[in-house]
Amino acid sequence: QANSLIFSGGSGGYFFNRHDNSATDIAIDSTGAVTMPAQPAFNAHPASAQNNIAVASQVTIAFGTERFDQNADFASNTFTAPVTGKYQLNVTLYLNNLDSAATYYELRVITSNDIYYTIIDPDFGQDAVYYNLQHSVLADMDKDDTAFIGLFQGSGTAQTDITVNSFFSGYLAC
Numbered sequence: 001q002a003n004s005l006i007f008s009g010g011s012g013g014y015f016f017n018r019h020d021n022s023a024t025d026i027a028i029d030s031t032g033a034v035t036m037p038a039q040p041a042f043n044a045h046p047a048s049a050q051n052n053i054a055v056a057s058q059v060t061i062a063f064g065t066e067r068f069d070q071n072a073d074f075a076s077n078t079f080t081a082p083v084t085g086k087y088q089l090n091v092t093l094y095l096n097n098l099d100s101a102a103t104y105y106e107l108r109v110i111t112s113n114d115i116y117y118t119i120i121d122p123d124f125g126q127d128a129v130y131y132n133l134q135h136s137v138l139a140d141m142d143k144d145d146t147a148f149i150g151l152f153q154g155s156g157t158a159q160t161d162i163t164v165n166s167f168f169s170g171y172l173a174c
Contacts, residue, residue: 041171042074043067081141094165098128102156112145
């Protein structure tokens with residue numbers, strides 16, 4: 001049957017393979033650890049810094065290098081949900097030269113269904129040489145919905161840099 005799974009087991013663990021044995025969909029090893037090689041999961045970081053980001057407009061963060069993309073769902077700075085479900089999305093932006101004169105910085109996780117915000121007022125009395133902005137969300141996504149990361153700097157000077165030590169990751173939670 002085209003949509004059936006083949007179950008096999010032994011001292012090394014238990015495996016659910018596609019009907020044609022082309023791939024293992026679920027593996028349970030002898031310790032009880034479960035792996036699902038086709039489960040959507042990704043982690044990407046910038047291939048190069050984005051320097052002097054624009055002020056008063058949303059900047060899309062360029063995540064040009066994939067550390068892993070388990071189901072090939074991440075491309076061109078964007079994650080595309082392969083199935084409907086709840087996705088855990090995480091971002092950390094490692095910033096240099098945060099402008100204390102900016103009214104705010106807003107980190108955005110932008111999905112087809114919603115925009116999730118986190119905001120800071122960078123009035124630290126002086127510019128911050130280094131600063132991390134982090135955001136995590138369990139997002140409801142339908143099949144083919146997308147998610148990407150944006151940063152908005154309200155006023156100030158275009159001096160903030162997004163470094164290659166930033167990352168965007170996510171996985172299908174349920």
